[in-house]
Amino acid sequence: MLTLTNPAGLWALLGIPAVLAIHFLQRQAVIIPVSTLFLLEKTQRESASGRRLDRLMNSVPLWMQLLGVLLLTWLLAEPRYQKARSTQRVAIVLDSSASMAVIKDKLKEKLVASLPDLQGHATALELTVLESTPGRPKLYAGDNPEELAKALDAWQPRAGLTDPSQALRLARSLVAREGIIVYATDTPIEAPPFDARILSLGEPIDNVGFTGVSIGEKEGAKVFQALVRNYSGHSTSRTWQVELPDGTKTEPRTIDLGPNAMVTLQAAFPEKAERLKLLLSPDKFTLDDVLPMVVPQPKKLALFAATGGAYEQLTKKLLRSLDATEAVNDTASSDLTILSYDPLDPVLPAGHAIVFVKDETKGGAYLKGGIVAEKHPLIDALNWQSLLVRETIQLQRRESDTVLLWQDKRVLIFLRETPATAEAPASRQLCFNFDLRLSNASTLPAFIVILHRFAEELRDAKMAPMSELLESGQPITLAAKTGADAPELTVQTLGLDGKVVKTDTLPAAARARLDAPLEAGFLKVRQGETELLTASVHFADTREADFSACKPENTLDQGSAAAVERHTEEDHWWRAWFLLLLAALLVSWHFTREREAAKKRAAEPHPA
Amino acid sequence: MTAEELIRCHARALAAAGRLRLPLRSRVWKGQAGEFQGAGVGSSLDFQDHRTYVPGDDPRHINWQAYARTGQYTMKLYREEVRPVVDVVLDASESMFFDPQKAARVAELFCFAVEASRRSGANTSVFLVRGDAVRPLAPESISLHRWLDEARAMKAADPALPPDLSRIPFHGNAIRVLVSDLLFPGDPEHAVRMMAARQGSPIFLVPFLQSEATPDWTGNYEFIDAERKSRHQHRIEPSVLKRYKESYTNHFTMWKTACRRHQCRMARVACEPDLQTALFAEALPSGALETAN
Numbered sequence: 001m002l003t004l005t006n007p008a009g010l011w012a013l014l015g016i017p018a019v020l021a022i023h024f025l026q027r028q029a030v031i032i033p034v035s036t037l038f039l040l041e042k043t044q045r046e047s048a049s050g051r052r053l054d055r056l057m058n059s060v061p062l063w064m065q066l067l068g069v070l071l072l073t074w075l076l077a078e079p080r081y082q083k084a085r086s087t088q089r090v091a092i093v094l095d096s097s098a099s100m101a102v103i104k105d106k107l108k109e110k111l112v113a114s115l116p117d118l119q120g121h122a123t124a125l126e127l128t129v130l131e132s133t134p135g136r137p138k139l140y141a142g143d144n145p146e147e148l149a150k151a152l153d154a155w156q157p158r159a160g161l162t163d164p165s166q167a168l169r170l171a172r173s174l175v176a177r178e179g180i181i182v183y184a185t186d187t188p189i190e191a192p193p194f195d196a197r198i199l200s201l202g203e204p205i206d207n208v209g210f211t212g213v214s215i216g217e218k219e220g221a222k223v224f225q226a227l228v229r230n231y232s233g234h235s236t237s238r239t240w241q242v243e244l245p246d247g248t249k250t251e252p253r254t255i256d257l258g259p260n261a262m263v264t265l266q267a268a269f270p271e272k273a274e275r276l277k278l279l280l281s282p283d284k285f286t287l288d289d290v291l292p293m294v295v296p297q298p299k300k301l302a303l304f305a306a307t308g309g310a311y312e313q314l315t316k317k318l319l320r321s322l323d324a325t326e327a328v329n330d331t332a333s334s335d336l337t338i339l340s341y342d343p344l345d346p347v348l349p350a351g352h353a354i355v356f357v358k359d360e361t362k363g364g365a366y367l368k369g370g371i372v373a374e375k376h377p378l379i380d381a382l383n384w385q386s387l388l389v390r391e392t393i394q395l396q397r398r399e400s401d402t403v404l405l406w407q408d409k410r411v412l413i414f415l416r417e418t419p420a421t422a423e424a425p426a427s428r429q430l431c432f433n434f435d436l437r438l439s440n441a442s443t444l445p446a447f448i449v450i451l452h453r454f455a456e457e458l459r460d461a462k463m464a465p466m467s468e469l470l471e472s473g474q475p476i477t478l479a480a481k482t483g484a485d486a487p488e489l490t491v492q493t494l495g496l497d498g499k500v501v502k503t504d505t506l507p508a509a510a511r512a513r514l515d516a517p518l519e520a521g522f523l524k525v526r527q528g529e530t531e532l533l534t535a536s537v538h539f540a541d542t543r544e545a546d547f548s549a550c551k552p553e554n555t556l557d558q559g560s561a562a563a564v565e566r567h568t569e570e571d572h573w574w575r576a577w578f579l580l581l582l583a584a585l586l587v588s589w590h591f592t593r594e595r596e597a598a599k600k601r602a603a604e605p606h607p608a
Numbered sequence: 609m610t611a612e613e614l615i616r617c618h619a620r621a622l623a624a625a626g627r628l629r630l631p632l633r634s635r636v637w638k639g640q641a642g643e644f645q646g647a648g649v650g651s652s653l654d655f656q657d658h659r660t661y662v663p664g665d666d667p668r669h670i671n672w673q674a675y676a677r678t679g680q681y682t683m684k685l686y687r688e689e690v691r692p693v694v695d696v697v698l699d700a701s702e703s704m705f706f707d708p709q710k711a712a713r714v715a716e717l718f719c720f721a722v723e724a725s726r727r728s729g730a731n732t733s734v735f736l737v738r739g740d741a742v743r744p745l746a747p748e749s750i751s752l753h754r755w756l757d758e759a760r761a762m763k764a765a766d767p768a769l770p771p772d773l774s775r776i777p778f779h780g781n782a783i784r785v786l787v788s789d790l791l792f793p794g795d796p797e798h799a800v801r802m803m804a805a806r807q808g809s810p811i812f813l814v815p816f817l818q819s820e821a822t823p824d825w826t827g828n829y830e831f832i833d834a835e836r837k838s839r840h841q842h843r844i845e846p847s848v849l850k851r852y853k854e855s856y857t858n859h860f861t862m863w864k865t866a867c868r869r870h871q872c873r874m875a876r877v878a879c880e881p882d883l884q885t886a887l888f889a890e891a892l893p894s895g896a897l898e899t900a901n
Contacts, residue, residue, distance in 0.1 A: 035703035035834040038793045039855045
């Protein structure tokens with residue numbers, strides 16, 4: 001196949017009409033009176049006016065000049081011939097962000113249509129399609145446009161904003177230095193790395209959608225508050241309605257939203273409804289036009305205060321500040337016990353606990369020395385420097401205890417973790433090795449935070465049913481029963497209509513980790529007969545719902561000369577054509593010179 | 609042409625007429641008394657025949673010596689001497705004058721024909737013809753050099769038409785000199801027959817330019833027709849030029865053939881050499897002219 005490296009060289013073909021025009025203009029060069037016109041016309045009828053083409057025949061300079069123009073065009077166009085075995089590798093990195101859903105079909109058509117251009121002058125095409133989200137498998141590898149189209153049809157972009165650098169790096173390693181990388185997105189990036197080309201079909205569309213939801217309690221009733229945002233720069237209006245699990249819908253209500261405005265929709269959650277959906281009148285980006293929800297119900301933490309009145313106030317404050325807690329009256333039924341350490345009864349009960357020292361002497365001096373925190377998730381990034389502690393009696397430490405906070409060489413806080421035994425389950429105890437009343441700890445934010453962290457860790461580790469409002473793709477950690485007889489976890493993904501779409505199983509683990517589905521809907525996780533999680537999943541990525549930064553861009557045609565040279569070979573006869581061009585010009589010049597001399601003779605007084 | 613140029617042309621024609629003359633002696637004349645032997649019986653000194661006297665004869669020509677011998681009146685007959693008649697016709701078309709060199713040669717030939725005729729004592733009539741327009745020329749117009757103005761003032765219905773010789777009142781039994789380049793389309797047979805009618809002896813003096821006979825055209829030209837002044841665009845290729853030259857040669861071959869058929873004399877006179885050289889080169893060999901002595 002012939003390829004013109006420099007198609008602009010074809011402009012040289014304009015030289016043909018130019019040469020013809022010059023030769024036409026030359027016909028009026030000599031004007032002479034003649035008395036033998038009747039003889040001339042009788043013998044030369046074919047040269048009469050009106051047959052201009054005939055008059056251009058048989059002129060050697062004309063033919064030479066036309067040949068010269070053709071040769072010059074050929075040389076300037078730099079023709080190259082396709083090599084027999086050349087492969088163009090192309091890696092397409094698809095922006096897997098959710099906003100791509102709007103242009104998915106258009107992108108598929110554009111990519112399929114662009115394949116011949118991407119293949120360029122190569123005889124074969126090797127195509128790899130990746131997603132910009134790291135760690136995802138290849139969407140397609142091959143050379144068939146139809147299969148590529150099928151792969152793109154099956155592709156569901158649902159991720160959030162993703163840095164494509166890692167995927168582009170992987171693509172570059174796949175196609176090597178000579179290959180082409182195409183980053184298909186809706187929000188073009190400046191100076192894409194790894195010499196990637198940009199194909200962006202995005203455009204700033206007007207989008208209105210749910211950005212979040214919360215469910216609170218007002219006057220004994222559950223009330224949801226859903227936030228609707230207008231991402232466009234001008235006013236718009238939408239309708240919304242509530243759909244119950246049985247399919248009934250409320251009357252649509254209209255809301256008016258100003259430019260970039262946010263509106264809160266508030267309504268009571270029906271008492272008997274397990275779940276419901278908020279529907280917004282659809283626009284081009286439909287992912288955020290539906291908001292499924294359930295009433296969130298966190299796992300309850302049972303608290304038992306065994307401080308003997310010493311820490312009554314603290315216990316009350318803790319109960320108030322922690323969500324979903326309940327007070328119990330015995331250690332056996334509690335999830336967390338607040339204990340005070342009595343040196344006269346140094347044996348601490350088993351189970352999760354927060355232990356304070358109870359020192360009635362009240363005579364110790366303030367501790368001196370630097371306060372140093374160990375690296376531990378419970379105490380990470382907390383400031384204890386303003387802590388003032390008097391010397392009190394100390395807890396009996398074990399070697400297995402993990403010290404969290406030191407003052408000089410004295411341990412202030414440590415964590416005691418007891419592994420599970422046949423008789424008792426594993427337990428964690430957060431021990432404050434000083435009398436809280438003889439310090440200012442209760443006024444420090446760090447103290448409250450560490451208590452909350454400890455309590456939440458215990459809540460997370462508690463195996464109990466809960467309900468949650470999840471965002472799509474949100475990671476979830478569930479506490480589950482472990483052991484040889486522990487059944488697997490069953491994960492049911494439900495669609496917006498409440499029907500089971502997919503059922504997966506997970507191996508039983510103390511901390512089972514899974515991700516919320518990418519599609520909006522509902523989720524249920526069970527272990528055996530035990531319900532672990534009931535959740536609604538909604539799309540809530542406001543960055544993806546905002547299309548103001550989207551714009552089209554296409555740099556697919558920034559072809560490199562190196563690719564052309566790699567897949568084609570030059571016309572080996574170009575030197576011969578160049579010499580032929582010189583010869584044609586010389587011959588033309590020679591004959592033109594003769595004609596000029598004849599013209600000079602004719603221009604002299606030389607009538608006929 | 610200016611008056612000075614006409615005078616110079618006239619002078620050159622007179623000089624040529626001193627050395628060359630029209631071929632008047634090559635034929636027998638009838639007509640008014642003159643210097644040339646007539647066909648009839650006249651009063652010259654040349655004895656021709658005897659015959660018996662009949663009443664009415666001039667008694668001065670009775671041969672008295674024969675009467676003495678025979679007793680019968682016998683008349684002596686002498687050859688008559690007549691003035692030849694010459695009609696000079698000038699083709700006054702534009703093609704005769706569009707080029708200065710050719711115009712000068714036309715003027716020279718025209719003056720030569722008139723002066724040579726007059727020198728031989730012929731009864732000379734001069735006509736100008738241009739297409740269908742014919743005009744007799746007064747004898748003094750030539751000596752006063754007004755003939756050219758009169759010729760250029762003639763208007764023809766179509767200047768490109770061949771000269772209409774049928775409108776000229778030719779004298780019978782006259783030498784008819786036509787000064788023309790003969791560059792007009794049509795069958796030469798008709799024109800030659802007209803010139804030779806009524807026992808006329810046509811002589812064609814044909815001026816021509818080498819650039820007409822052998823032009824060196826090549827390339828594109830815009831030709832201006834000398835007669836109509838119209839413009840014609842042509843591209844002249846070597847093949848076209850070759851065909852033109854062949855056509856030019858054929859044209860005059862047809863004229864020569866027609867002249868030979870009607871026993872006319874035709875002399876093509878080149879414009880480039882001087883008049884006498886040109887006349888000696890072509891007109892003398894062809895018999896169109898003869899030397900004066």
